[in-house]
Amino acid sequence: MARELLKGNVAFAEAAIRAGCEAYFGYPITPQTEALEHMAKRMPELGRAFVQAESEVAAINMVYGAATAGVRVMTSSSSPGVSLMMEGISYIAGSEVPAVLVDIMRGGPGLGNIAPAQSDYNQMVKGGGHGDFRMIVLAPATVQELIDLTVDAFDLAERYRCMAVILADGSLGQMMEPAELPPMQSLRPREERPTWALTGAKGRDPQTISSIHLIPEEEEAFNTELQAKYATIEANEVRFEEHELDGARIAVVAFGTSARLSKTAIAQARAESIPVGLLRPITLYPFPQERLRRLADEVDAILVVEMNAGQMVEDVERVTQGRVPVRFFGRTGGVVPMPEEVVDAVRTLHDELLTGAPKPDAAPRTTAEEVPA
Amino acid sequence: MIPRPPEPGFTTVYQHPDALADVPTHYCPGCTHGIAHRLVAEVLDEMGVREETIGVASVGCSVFAYNYFDVDFAQAAHGRAPAMATGIKRVSPDKLVFTYQGDGDLASIGAAEILHAAARGEKITVVFLNNAIYGMTGGQMAPTTLAGQKTTSSPLGRDPASQGYPLRMSELLAQVDGAAYVVRRSLHDVVQIRRAKKAIRTAFEVQQQGLGFAMVELLSSCPTNWGVTPSEALDFIAKEMVPAFPLGDYKVPEGMAETRRRPAKTEGGH
Amino acid sequence: MKGYVIVDESLCKGCALCTQVCPKGVLRIDTGRFTARGYEPAILDDPDDLCTGCELCATICPEAAITVYRAQAAA
Numbered sequence: 196m197a198r199e200l201l202k203g204n205v206a207f208a209e210a211a212i213r214a215g216c217e218a219y220f221g222y223p224i225t226p227q228t229e230a231l232e233h234m235a236k237r238m239p240e241l242g243r244a245f246v247q248a249e250s251e252v253a254a255i256n257m258v259y260g261a262a263t264a265g266v267r268v269m270t271s272s273s274s275p276g277v278s279l280m281m282e283g284i285s286y287i288a289g290s291e292v293p294a295v296l297v298d299i300m301r302g303g304p305g306l307g308n309i310a311p312a313q314s315d316y317n318q319m320v321k322g323g324g325h326g327d328f329r330m331i332v333l334a335p336a337t338v339q340e341l342i343d344l345t346v347d348a349f350d351l352a353e354r355y356r357c358m359a360v361i362l363a364d365g366s367l368g369q370m371m372e373p374a375e376l377p378p379m380q381s382l383r384p385r386e387e388r389p390t391w392a393l394t395g396a397k398g399r400d401p402q403t404i405s406s407i408h409l410i411p412e413e414e415e416a417f418n419t420e421l422q423a424k425y426a427t428i429e430a431n432e433v434r435f436e437e438h439e440l441d442g443a444r445i446a447v448v449a450f451g452t453s454a455r456l457s458k459t460a461i462a463q464a465r466a467e468s469i470p471v472g473l474l475r476p477i478t479l480y481p482f483p484q485e486r487l488r489r490l491a492d493e494v495d496a497i498l499v500v501e502m503n504a505g506q507m508v509e510d511v512e513r514v515t516q517g518r519v520p521v522r523f524f525g526r527t528g529g530v531v532p533m534p535e536e537v538v539d540a541v542r543t544l545h546d547e548l549l550t551g552a553p554k555p556d557a558a559p560r561t562t563a564e565e566v567p568a
Numbered sequence: 569m570i571p572r573p574p575e576p577g578f579t580t581v582y583q584h585p586d587a588l589a590d591v592p593t594h595y596c597p598g599c600t601h602g603i604a605h606r607l608v609a610e611v612l613d614e615m616g617v618r619e620e621t622i623g624v625a626s627v628g629c630s631v632f633a634y635n636y637f638d639v640d641f642a643q644a645a646h647g648r649a650p651a652m653a654t655g656i657k658r659v660s661p662d663k664l665v666f667t668y669q670g671d672g673d674l675a676s677i678g679a680a681e682i683l684h685a686a687a688r689g690e691k692i693t694v695v696f697l698n699n700a701i702y703g704m705t706g707g708q709m710a711p712t713t714l715a716g717q718k719t720t721s722s723p724l725g726r727d728p729a730s731q732g733y734p735l736r737m738s739e740l741l742a743q744v745d746g747a748a749y750v751v752r753r754s755l756h757d758v759v760q761i762r763r764a765k766k767a768i769r770t771a772f773e774v775q776q777q778g779l780g781f782a783m784v785e786l787l788s789s790c791p792t793n794w795g796v797t798p799s800e801a802l803d804f805i806a807k808e809m810v811p812a813f814p815l816g817d818y819k820v821p822e823g824m825a826e827t828r829r830r831p832a833k834t835e836g837g838h
Numbered sequence: 839m840k841g842y843v844i845v846d847e848s849l850c851k852g853c854a855l856c857t858q859v860c861p862k863g864v865l866r867i868d869t870g871r872f873t874a875r876g877y878e879p880a881i882l883d884d885p886d887d888l889c890t891g892c893e894l895c896a897t898i899c900p901e902a903a904i905t906v907y908r909a910q911a912a913a
Contacts, residue, residue, distance in 0.1 A: 218659050244658035248651065249684035256648035256681070260624070260655025263642045268655070286645050393640040393656065395663050397619035403634040405625075405643030571905040572844055582896040582906040584846070592875065595900065598853030602900025609902075758859055758897045798853040 198375045203338050203368040204229035206376070207271070207297055207361065210342040212237055214349045215380045216295070217266040218244035220257035224276045225309040226365035227299035231271070243382075251276035255283030255296075262292035263404045265392025267349050267383070271297035273365070274315050275306060277323075284358060285324030288421075289406025293352035296330075297345070297361040299368040302529025310529025311365035313451060316506035319360050320479045327418055329425050330358040331432065332479040334450040338372040344477075346377055353389075355428055362479060364502065366452050366531060425481075434477035435486055439465065443472035445544055446490055448511055449500040450476050452531065457500050460537035467538075469545045479507070484514045491515040495548050500537055501525045585609035587618045589636050598798020600755040600788040601629060604697055605636055607765045608668070611772060612639065621664040622656055624649040626678075628670035629703040647678025650685035653692045664775055666693040672702045675711040675735050682741065682783075689746030689780040693771045696737065699788040700809060707793030711735045714812050719793070734812060738785045742818035748780030750819040754787040756805035760815075770824075779821045787813055841891020841908045845880050849903035852877035856895035856904060862888040865895055 201209075208230040211219070219234040231247065238245035244261065248254035254270050261268040272280065277298045287294050300315045302308040322328045331351050335341040341363060348359035388394055393404060408414035436454075439461055440446060449457045454475040464471045474490055476483050491497070497519055499508040508523045515521060524540040526532045571583040584590065588609035595601045612618045618639055625633040627646035634641035644652040649667035657665040674682050674696050685692065701719055702708040708721040712734045716725040726734075742750040749771055753764035764786055771782040787809045789801035796804065843865070845856075850873065857865045857880055864884035873879050882889065891908030 218655065220655065246654060246658065246688070249680050252648070253651040253654075253681055253684065256645060256651035257655035257658075259644075259648075260642060260652035261659045262655070263652075264622075264656045264659045266659045268659070282645055283648070290643070393622050393642055394660065395620040395622060396638065396640050401638050401640050403641045403643065405634060405641075407631070407643060571846075574907045575842075577910055578842070578907040579910055580905060581841075581891055581908045582893050582904070584849075584902045584905070588902055592849055593901065597851035597877065597900075598855055599900055602902070603898065606900070606902045758894050761897050798855055799858050802855070 198373045200371050201338055201374045201376070202229060202371045203341055203363065204299065205233045206338050206342050206374055207345045208233040209237070209376055210345040211269050211295065211349070212241065213377045213379050214346040215267050215382055216243070216269050216349065217382055218261040218268040219270065220246050220248050220254040220261070220268070221270050221272065222248050222251050222254050222276060224251070224273045226301060226311070226368050227271050227273050227297070229368070230297065251279040252283070255280035258294050259283050259287050259292065262287060262294045263290070263393045265388030265394065267295075267353070269295035269297065271299065273299045273301045274303050274312070277315060277318065281324035284330070285326050285328065286406050287358050288322075288324070288328035288330070289326060290404050291356040292404065293356050294358050295345070295348045295352055295361070296358060297363065300362065300364040302527070308529045309365060311367075311452060311531055312502050312527070312529050313364055313453060314503035314506065314527065315362065316479065316501070316503060319362050320482070320510070328421060329428070329480050330360045331355065331428060331481075332360045332362050334362045334477060334479050335367065336451050336455045336475065337374070338367065338370065339374040341367060342374055342376060351432065355424060357424070362451065364452050429481040432478060433481045433483050433485070435483040436475040436477060438473040438475060440472035440474065440490075440493075443470050444495045444548060445469070445471040445498060445541060446494045447471060447473045447498050447500055447537070447541065448476070448487070448507070449473065450479060450507065453500045453502055456532065456534050457537050459534040460541060463534060463538045464541045467542070469541060471541050471545070482510055482514070487511065487514045491519040494519060496520045496522065496544050498522045498524060498540055498544055500532070500540070502531065503527060585613045587612040587638050589638050591635065593636055594632060595629065596792045598789070598791050598801065599629070600699070600786070601697060603755050603761060604695060604786055604788065605633070607761070607768050608666075608695060609637060610765065611769045615769070615772060617664050617772070620662070621666065622660070624653045624656070624665065624667045626667060626669040626673040628673050630668055630670060630697065631704065633668050647673050647676070648681055649673065650678065650681040650690070650692070650694065654685055654688070654690050657690060657692050661691070664693070664772060666695060666772070668695045669697070670703070671696075671698045671700065671710045671712045675737050682737070683744065686741045686744040686747040686781040686783070689748070691775050691778055691780060692782070693775045694781070694783040695768065696783055696785045697788045698737070698785055698813065699790040700734070701790050701793050703790045703793055712737070712813070714808060736813060738783070738813075738818045741783060746781050747783070747819050748821045749774040749782040751817045752785040752787070752813060752815050754805055754810060754815055756787065756789070756802040774821060785813070787815070839884075839887035839889060839909065841889045841906065842884065843882050843889060843891070843895060843907070844905045845882065846903040846905070847873045847879045848875075849901040850877060850879040851875075851901055852879055853900065854880065855898045855900070856880050859894045859898050861892065861894065862890065864889050
C-alpha cells in the first residue's frame with residue numbers, strides 16, 4: 196500500500212476497519228470527532244454496524260453488547276467522554292470480553308479544553324473504573340504508529356479477552372503525516388465467532404456473559420484468575436523504544452507526543468555535548484519495568500517528561516526505587532511544551548550532575564523536581 | 569422437574585415451559601416477575617425461537633433473569649440494557665434480542681438509553697415490569713411511584729411538589745417515530761395475563777418482521793415492599809395503578825391486524 | 839372428572855394466588871405442612887372431581903409450578 200497524507204483520527208479509524216472492526220459506536224467529542232465521522236461514512240458502505248450513540252455511556256454499553264456477540268468492536272472518545280465510559284469499561288473487564296478504545300486526550304480536569312494533554316495516564320493505566328483490573332494501554336507517537344498499534348490492539352484484546360486502549364492526544368489525532376494503511380482484512384465469518392460468544396443456544400447449552408459473582412469467595416477466585424491473566428500480559432507484551440541511550444548519563448522517559456518532542460530536545464542537547472537519551476514506553480500497561488530497572492543502574496539521572504502534573508513519573512519512581520534521582524518536567528492544561536523547555540530541564544539536570552550539588556527546588560513541579568537518591 | 573405424564577384418558581394441556589429454566593427463583597411469593605418470566609418463556613416456546621434468542625438482563629430484582637431462561641443472556645449495567653441490546657442486535661441482526669427491565673432500570677437511570685433505542689427504531693423487544701417501586705434495594709421511590717404512595721424514600725407519601733409526578737413511559741415512547749409497537753398491559757388477573765401474553769408475542773413478531781422498536785409495559789406487583797399479601801397486591805394494581813397507567817395500545821404498526829397470529833385452538837381459548 | 843392439576847412442590851412458594859382464581863375452589867394451601875424450601879404449598883383438594891382443567895391456576899402461577907391435565911374429548 197502507498198504512503199498517503201493522513202490525519203491521525205482518520206488514520207486510526209480506517210486502520211480499525213482494515214483490521215476487521217465490525218462495529219463502531221461513538222459520540223462526538225473534540226478532538227477526535229473526525230474518527231466518528233469517518234466511521235459514519237465507511238461502516239455503512241461496508242455493511243458494518245455504526246451508531247452515533249446518545250452519550251458515551253450508551254456508546255460503551257453498545258460496545259459491551261457487540262463484544263458479547265463475539266465481534267471486533269471499538270469506540271473512541273476524549274478525556275471527559277472516557278470518564279463517562281468508566282462504568283462500562285469495568286463491566287467489560289469483569290466479563291472478559293475483548294474491545295478496543297481510543298482515547299484522544301485533552302486538557303482538563305472537568306470540561307477543560309480541546310488542546311492536547313496526557314492527563315488520562317492514571318485513569319487508563321491504573322484501570323480507571325471500579326475494581327481490580329487492567330487494560331492493555333498502547334501509546335503511539337506518530338500517525339504510522341497510531342495505525343499499527345490500532346491493528347495490534349484488536350489482536351491483543353482478543354488474545355487476552357480484555358480491553359485494549361490506544362492512548363493518544365489531540366495533537367496526534369489532529370496532525371497530518373505521511374503514513375501507510377494496512378491492506379483490508381476480511382471479516383470473520385459469523386460461524387467462526389468465538390465459542391464463548393452469545394450467538395443463540397443452537398446445538399449447545401445456553402450461556403451467559405456477566406460480571407456478577409455474588410459470593411465473595413467466588414469473586415475472589417475470579418479476581419485471582421484476572422490477576423494471573425495480567426501477569427501473563429506483563430510477561431509477554433511489553434514494548435518500548437530506546438533512542439540514543441548509548442553512553443547516556445541522563446535518560447528522558449516519556450510517551451507519545453512528549454517523547455516525540457523530547458527526541459528533538461535530545462538532538463539539541465547532544466549538540467551541546469550533553470549525554471542524554473530516551474526510553475519511550477510504547478505499552479504503558481504493561482509498563483517496561485524490567486528495562487527501567489536496568490536503566491536506573493545505567494544512567495545518573497532520569498527526567499520524566501509528560502503533558503500532565505506528574506502521572507507516569509510516579510510509576511518511574513516506584514520501579515526505580517530510589518536507585519537514581521528522578522526529576523519531572525511537565526506542562527498541564529493542554530499546553531504542549533516546546534523542545535527548548537525540555538532542553539532547559541535536561542541542561543539544568545546535567546549541570547547538577549556535573550557540580551554534584553543538588554540545587555534547592557525554587558520552582559513548582561511543572562518545571563523540575565527532585566526525588567532524593 | 570419433568571412433569572408427570574398424564575393419567576390414561578387425559579392429555580397435558582399446560583406444563584412448565586421449556587424456555588424457562590427448571591430452577592426455583594429468588595422472587596418473593598406472589599411476585600409478578602414470575603408470571604412475566606413464564607409468559608416470555610411460553611412465547612419463545614410457541615414461536616420456536618429459543619435457540620436464536622439473546623436476552624439482556626438488567627439490574628433490579630430481575631438481575632438474575634439469566635438464570636431463569638434457557639437462552640443466551642448478557643448481563644447489563646443498570647439502565648444500559650437497551651444500549652447493550654443495540655450492540656448485540658446490530659451485529660447479530662438475525663437473532664431475536666430482548667431486554668427485561670424494571671421501572672428504576674428503564675425509567676430512571678436508563679431513561680436516555682430507552683428513549684434513544686426507541687428513537688433509533690432499534691429492532692429489539694423490551695419487556696418492562698412496572699411495579700411503581702424499587703424492589704431489590706428495599707422499597708425506595710421509583711419514577712413510576714404514584715403521588716401519595718409511601719416508600720422508604722418518600723416516607724410521607726410521594727409529594728409531587730418536591731418529588732415530581734410518575735412517568736408514563738408507554739405514552740412517552742409511543743410518540744417517538746422509531747417506536748413501532750408500544751402497549752401497556754397488566755398482570756393482575758387471568759384475563760389481563762392472557763392479554764399480556766398476546767402482547768408479548770406480538771412484540772417479538774414485530775421484531776421478527778423488522779418493524780422497529782417494540783415494548784410491552786406490564787403493570788406488576790411488589791407485595792413485599794408494598795407491605796401487602798400477593799392477592800392484595802394484585803388488587804392494588806387493579807384499583808390504583810390501572811387508573812394512573814391506563815392499559816391499551818399506544819402505538820401499533822400499520823396493518824397490525826395482518827401481523828397478528830390468530831389464536832389457535834390448542835391455546836385452550838386463551 | 840374433566841381435569842386435574844399437579845403442583846410441583848419444589849417450585850411452589852405458597853403465594854395462594856391459584857387458590858383465589860380457581861373457579862371450583864379445589865385448590866387450597868396445605869397449612870401446617872412445609873416443603874423442603876419452607877413454604878406451605880398449594881394442593882389440589884378435589885374429592886368431588888370438580889376440576890375442569892381450565893388452566894386459570896397455571897395462568898396465574900408465578901412459579902410455573904402447576905401442570906394441568908384435561909380429559910381427552912370422547913372420540
